[in-house]
Amino acid sequence: MILGKTNYQNAAGDTFNITKFQYYLSNFSLTDSSGKVIKLSSECFLIDEGNAASKEFTFANLPAGSYKSISFMIGVDSLLNCTGAQNGSLDPINGMFWTWNSGYIMLKLEGTSPSSHSPGHMIQFHIGGYRAPHMTQRWVTLPYTIKCGQLGFIARIRLSADIYTLLNGISFHELAGFMTPGTAADRIADNYQHMFSVKN
Amino acid sequence: MAHKAIYLLFAFCLWLLIIGKAGKPGPEYYTLKLPDSLPKPVYDFSKNPLTKEGIALGRYLFYDSKLSRDSSVSCGFCHQQFAAFGHFDHALSHGIMGRVTSRSVPTLFNLIWQKDFMWDGGVNHLEVQPISPITNEDEMGMDLKELITRLQGNKTYKRMFKEAFGTEEVNSQRMLKALSQFMATMISFESKYDSVMRREPGVTFTAEEQGGYKTFQQKCASCHKEPFFTDFSMRNNGLPYLPSMNDIGRMKITNNAADYLRFKVPSLRNVLVSSPYMHDGRFFDIFQVFAMYDHGQEKGNTIDPLLKNGIPLSEKEQRQLYMFLNTLTDKKFINDKDLKEIMIED
Numbered sequence: 001m002i003l004g005k006t007n008y009q010n011a012a013g014d015t016f017n018i019t020k021f022q023y024y025l026s027n028f029s030l031t032d033s034s035g036k037v038i039k040l041s042s043e044c045f046l047i048d049e050g051n052a053a054s055k056e057f058t059f060a061n062l063p064a065g066s067y068k069s070i071s072f073m074i075g076v077d078s079l080l081n082c083t084g085a086q087n088g089s090l091d092p093i094n095g096m097f098w099t100w101n102s103g104y105i106m107l108k109l110e111g112t113s114p115s116s117h118s119p120g121h122m123i124q125f126h127i128g129g130y131r132a133p134h135m136t137q138r139w140v141t142l143p144y145t146i147k148c149g150q151l152g153f154i155a156r157i158r159l160s161a162d163i164y165t166l167l168n169g170i171s172f173h174e175l176a177g178f179m180t181p182g183t184a185a186d187r188i189a190d191n192y193q194h195m196f197s198v199k200n
Numbered sequence: 201m202a203h204k205a206i207y208l209l210f211a212f213c214l215w216l217l218i219i220g221k222a223g224k225p226g227p228e229y230y231t232l233k234l235p236d237s238l239p240k241p242v243y244d245f246s247k248n249p250l251t252k253e254g255i256a257l258g259r260y261l262f263y264d265s266k267l268s269r270d271s272s273v274s275c276g277f278c279h280q281q282f283a284a285f286g287h288f289d290h291a292l293s294h295g296i297m298g299r300v301t302s303r304s305v306p307t308l309f310n311l312i313w314q315k316d317f318m319w320d321g322g323v324n325h326l327e328v329q330p331i332s333p334i335t336n337e338d339e340m341g342m343d344l345k346e347l348i349t350r351l352q353g354n355k356t357y358k359r360m361f362k363e364a365f366g367t368e369e370v371n372s373q374r375m376l377k378a379l380s381q382f383m384a385t386m387i388s389f390e391s392k393y394d395s396v397m398r399r400e401p402g403v404t405f406t407a408e409e410q411g412g413y414k415t416f417q418q419k420c421a422s423c424h425k426e427p428f429f430t431d432f433s434m435r436n437n438g439l440p441y442l443p444s445m446n447d448i449g450r451m452k453i454t455n456n457a458a459d460y461l462r463f464k465v466p467s468l469r470n471v472l473v474s475s476p477y478m479h480d481g482r483f484f485d486i487f488q489v490f491a492m493y494d495h496g497q498e499k500g501n502t503i504d505p506l507l508k509n510g511i512p513l514s515e516k517e518q519r520q521l522y523m524f525l526n527t528l529t530d531k532k533f534i535n536d537k538d539l540k541e542i543m544i545e546d
Contacts, residue, residue: 084247084327085376092331093345093372099332101453102324134455182455 001163003050010164012171016113016123018163021049022096023107023192024089027073028057030144030155032065040155044076046089046096047159055159062153070144070157074192075106075137081130101180103128106136107192109166116176123172127188129181136185138193158199165195227251227364235389235398238427241312243326243384248377250384253364258382260360261375264544266350268340270296275330275379276541278305278339282534284470285309285386291481295339302445304481306466307474309388309533310428319463319479321434322453326383327376348372356546386539388469389427392527397427405527412524415517420468422506429468429528435504436461438497439478447480460502469528486525490518 001018009015025047028040040059047054080086081103090097096105109125116123129136146155168191178184230250234241248254261267265274278293279285285308287293293305303319317323323332333339334347351357351370358368365374393413395403405413416424425431434450441447441461450459463479477483483492493511497503513521533539 082324083244084325084380085373087371087373091372092328093348095345097328097331099323099328099335100318101322102328180455 001049001161008163010167010170010172012115012173014113014115014172016111016115016172018049018109018111020108020110021161021163023047023074023161024076024096024104025072025074025159026076027071028059029071030062030067031069031071031141032067036065037071038063038065038067044080044089046094049161055161057155057157057159059155059157061151062148062155064148064150064153066145066147068143068145069141070198071139071141073137073139074189074196076104076130078130078135078137080104098126098128103130103181106189107166113172113176115172117173118176122176124177124179125188126177126179127185127192129185131181134181134183134186136181136189138189140193140196142196142198144198156200160197160199161192162195162197166192226366227253230255232385232387234387235394238389239313242315243312243380245384248327248380250381251364253360254378254381255385257360257364258378258380259539259542260356260544261379262382263541266354266544267334267342267347268296269342272296273340274544275333278333279308281536281539281541282473283307284388284474284530284534286474288474289476289484291476291484293339295333295336296341299338299341301336301338302447303479304476306464307470308383309386309469309530310467311386312384313428314432316432316464320450320453321464327380330376330379331372344372348375351375354546386533388530388533390532391469391530393524394530396527406523408520408523409527410524411516412520412522413527415513415521416524419511419513419517420521423465423504424468430465432465434459434462434464435507436500436502437463437465437493438499438503438507438510439463439482439492440496440498441500442480442482445480449479458502461500462502468525470530470534471525471528472522473529473534486522487518490521494518 001021003018003021005017007015007017024044026044030038030040032038076090080090096108098105105126105128107127111123112121113123114121127136144157166188175184228251230252232250263274263276265271265277267274273295278287280288282288287305291304292300292302294300306319311326317329318332323329331344334342335344348370357370361370361374362368364378392403396405423431423435448460450462451457472486475484475486477486477489483489490513494513495510497510499508
């Protein structure tokens with residue numbers, strides 16, 4: 001995806017462009033052919049579509065084995081949403097934390113579309129919510145086959161996110177934005193659960 | 201001669217050791233003095249142990265107007281100690297460039313027992329609470345990233361962050377933890393009421409106060425529960441809705457119609473020094489509050505079951521209640537010199 005200038009068109013026929021696309025991924029793990037799960041990192045990654053490097057993940061020191069899939073969570077663990085001031089990728093200076101209704105914005109999509117009735121034809125989706133019934137974290141498992149001959153293998157994984165899947169069923173004419181926990185956020189979270197693929 | 205040189209060398213090394221230690225003291229741990237009868241605080245001190253230096257930094261931040269966009273408003277600007285850290289004489293909180301918000305300034309004390317913050321309970325942790333007024337454009341109007349950059353360029357902060365956290369690194373997490381340390385020391389359990397409850401020699405309620413306490417226990421205590429004088433819940437107390445304010449309360453946070461007009465039950469501690477009252481500060485006099493419960497409620501769908509019949513209060517009960525509430529003023533707290541405003545010099 002190219003931020004800024006490129007025009008895209010969604011299934012509802014709205015043309016749009018994207019100026020900002022950021023999201024959190026966390027709890028990465030690999031599953032080997034026997035079904036054993038190897039945790040890769042407890043880190044929470046903030047991915048920025050404008051920064052290609054942030055979409056590549058390097059996990060060092062993998063145990064030997066034959067792996068068949070990779071799993072991760074889209075979003076930030078509920079506990080980290082309610083245990084006070086965090087640092088690093090979770091630092092609120094990153095603009096991914098709601099101040100008036102505490103909790104992380106799991107995914108942020110901003111741009112413009114002529115179909116939007118918002119001022120400046122803006123589209124603004126800040127998707128979050130960590131408490132039942134409006135939880136927006138989603139688990140993803142993708143096929144990913146690698147063989148590690150010996151301990152110490154380094155896995156480099158490149159992920160790709162499909163914006164059309166994210167916006168499936170959304171018409172900017174009807175919904176140009178959503179910035180609180182709620183049903184519309186849950187629906188978009190159900191979409192983003194399916195938007196990823198492994199590129200390499 | 202050789203011996204003398206060795207002694208001198210030894211003395212010199214010892215001197216270096218002492219100087220070295222004196223130059224780099226670690227932060228000094230601080231223990232809050234809390235009455236034994238209280239439940240365990242909700243705030244997890246294991247993740248942010250109190251230190252003298254951390255509290256000092258938090259206090260400095262609290263009273264520093266550089267935390268606002270045009271350096272005109274500090275936390276202490278609205279949270280005034282003599283008003284139990286509420287805002288004296290202002291119905292609605294106001295911020296930079298004369299801007300006004302839609303809610304009144306809550307008092308600050310006993311925060312370490314509080315699970316959620318703000319009138320609608322939208323903020324879920326003491327440490328993230330300050331981000332809200334700092335960044336709200338009608339309050340301090342400051343971008344958090346810009347604020348951290350501003351503090352990073354300040355010599356005093358570099359020194360104070362180092363003293364509190366070991367290195368000069370200024371980041372939002374450290375800033376928020378330091379502010380929380382200072383706010384954690386705002387403890388109010390030294391009122392006359394507390395002395396009476398602790399059976400301190402020579403302290404008793406007058407007959408009027410005792411009468412008021414009885415009325416309080418019968419008619420107020422289920423929501424304003426002792427010893428905090430709040431049960432920390434959110435309820436619709438029947439305060440009439442004002443179309444010009446259009447404040448839907450807790451529903452703004454949950455999108456749930458059952459939360460319409462529900463607001464946090466405030467503590468009654470220090471209540472007589474912290475007027476005005478209600479989430480929008482519409483009552484400047486506590487007798488207006490009594491009158492509202494007695495005959496001025498608006499009983500919509502979400503009115504609290506405990507309050508749906510109002511609280512009938514006779515003139516005598518109101519007078520005695522006033523006398524009792526007066527015993528909840530903690531003069532030690534509102535005059536505590538360790539919480540007092542400090543001069544920020546650079």
